[in-house]
Amino acid sequence: MTTSLVGLQSNYREELRDYRLLCSKAGGVTVIVLVLMGMAMDYVVYPAEQKYFAIVRMLTSAAIGLALLSLYTKTGKRHVQVITFCWLLLPQIMISWMIFATQGEQSLFYAGLMLTIFAVGILFPSGYLQTLAFGLATGALYYVACVTHLGGIKDPSKFEFQLILIFFCALASSIYTYFNEKGRFQLFRLKDEVAHKNDQLARTNENLSQIKGQLLQQEKMAAIGTLSAGLLHEVNNPVNFCLMAIEIAMEEPQVKDSPSLQECLVDVKQGMHRIQHIVSDLKTFAYRKPGAEADDVPFLFEKALDSSIRLSAHELRGVTVTRDLPGDTLVLGDEAAIIGVLINLFSNAALAMHKEATVSPQVHVSARWRDDRLHVNVHDNGPGIAEENLARVFEPFFTTRDVGQGLGLGLSISYAVVERHGGTLFAESQLGEWTAFNFDLPRVE
Structure with missing residues (x-):
């Protein structure tokens, strides 16, 4: 496994942990509402037990609420998957107790167990092994509820059919979770690749901007070099002619007899030499000879x-x-x-x-x-x-x-x-x- 894939999976697990935390909190509130709303079903199906069932439902909701509060602690955030699995079992335990307290395998509440299994596989970002374990735990709870029911199992075929159905739900939900998990990772990898490509594009654009600026500067220097080379040729001839004329003029008797005139000619001569230096400097600065290296001159x-x-x-x-x-x-x-x-x-x-x-x-x-x-x-x-x-x-x-x-x-x-x-x-x-x-x-x- 390459280092980049290990890093990608590490980032994915970190993001998945945050997503599981969010889903656990939102899902917990939803389950509490559904558990309490189930009192309406108790009134329709088992009106005689409605009072006891209401107490059990409120206790279950309170236990789920405490589990959700623990998710706001550092320990809870670290173990969000374990805490979520535990509080998800609370409604299954409640429903199994209701099955035990009413009609056993004849109870209609077994449908709630299957719906919860599918809900966990579809709505929660759980691993397929966790979903399978949840389904098997639900099947075990249903088995215990029916076997320990007062009078035992009265319709074995119906009990076996519903138990097999629960296991089918657990298997189907696990398979769905497995592919859902794969798809979620592929989506994360694509997002990571897009982000990486965007970073590369940003760096490329920055490099191109630098290169463009440097090329612009080099073009300007090349233009100045060409200009200065022409200037050196065109200016040197009249400057040399002027220097020769100044030298001749300085030999004239009138100049030798006039200090002020002699000083003026010296200033003119120095000015001409300055022109020569400036043009020569400009050429040296802006024009590099072909093949000249930066470290051998x-x-x-x-x-x-x-x-x-x-x-x-x-x-x-x-x-x-x-x-x-x-x-x-x-x-x-x-x-x-x-x-x-x-x-x-x-x-x-x-x-x-x-x-x-x-x-x-x-x-x-x-x-x-x-x-x-x-x-x-x-x-x-x-x-x-x-x-x-x-x-x-x-x-x-x-x-x-x-x-x-x-x-x-x-x-x-x-x-x-x-x-x-x-x-x-x-x-x-x-x-x-x-x-x-x-x-x-x-x-x-």
């Missing part, structure tokens, strides 16, 4: 940090960025992807600090070598992250930004990038004071 983390700060300059406007790095920052990995991670962290920090109007906003990047891995810490003095959101920041599509300001995929993709490098990206925060993101990268062997 050495690069300087310091250089990736410089690129990410330049590419985030617009969002980091007004934010002081400081660093504390070791002398050697040569790591293995995908430089473009790590630049993307840093840009995302800078962007989130800057947005949060600007939104909350943080006084003197700062971002400090520090790195330390430990166990042949470069552990990076990006710390800001922004508003922090609420504790209930801290555990969810890496969930796909989770965002606290306003509608239209982000898909909530940045940190999820960054987490996957760091994980691909054999590291872990995790967040720390003190609400109202600071937030820090930490990740690690492998050293070049």
Whole structure:
């Protein structure tokens, strides 16, 4: 038997126990009402014994009521099947006593015994063995009632016929219960399979949403890469021409004699170099060469940090960025992807600090070598992250930004990038004071 089938049967037994408890309570109340209503039959069939029969019926109803009250206790809930079997025998004992006290095998009350057997098999979620045991117990009660009746059995053939009929009822009810039990289990299994399929479908939809978001991000990066490659080619030519013109201009005597003009040309030259750096950084960040792997390309983390700060300059406007790095920052990995991670962290920090109007906003990047891995810490003095959101920041599509300001995929993709490098990206925060993101990268062997 497989583990899944064992678990299914365990869940089925637990659900069946609850269902039996409900049926026992509802059935018990119904039986009490029917037992008391039986006084009308006593009046019609045995008016002379009506008073005694009424007392017996009330005592039986009270005993059933006590059994039902026990089902509200922990012990009663645990042994609901045994308690139900016991209180179901109480009406059979009552009817058998009435048969004994009236006409024995001639009494019409034997029909009540058979009706009760069928009712147990049809209405109660009992096992077929329990139903068979109930039927055999009923037959034994009927036998004792007729044999001990005053004057004994006067019509043996009628007694035997009715006894056999009771056994037939017990057998038929047991067979019905057996197939009813099988059908109930099959229905439960189908419900469980449907629930399992729904869970799988929900997980599949969630995975598809993540994949869709990542593909969207990759398409955007590919588009930026293509654009930046064209920009690098188209912009470099006029930039180089301008740089050559600036170099020539700086050699002119008029420029050498004018400090202010010389300063202007130096500023223009630095601006042209900045244009070259930005386009080059954009290409490195967004365009990965075909066949490049994330774990076999050495690069300087310091250089990736410089690129990410330049590419985030617009969002980091007004934010002081400081660093504390070791002398050697040569790591293995995908430089473009790590630049993307840093840009995302800078962007989130800057947005949060600007939104909350943080006084003197700062971002400090520090790195330390430990166990042949470069552990990076990006710390800001922004508003922090609420504790209930801290555990969810890496969930796909989770965002606290306003509608239209982000898909909530940045940190999820960054987490996957760091994980691909054999590291872990995790967040720390003190609400109202600071937030820090930490990740690690492998050293070049």
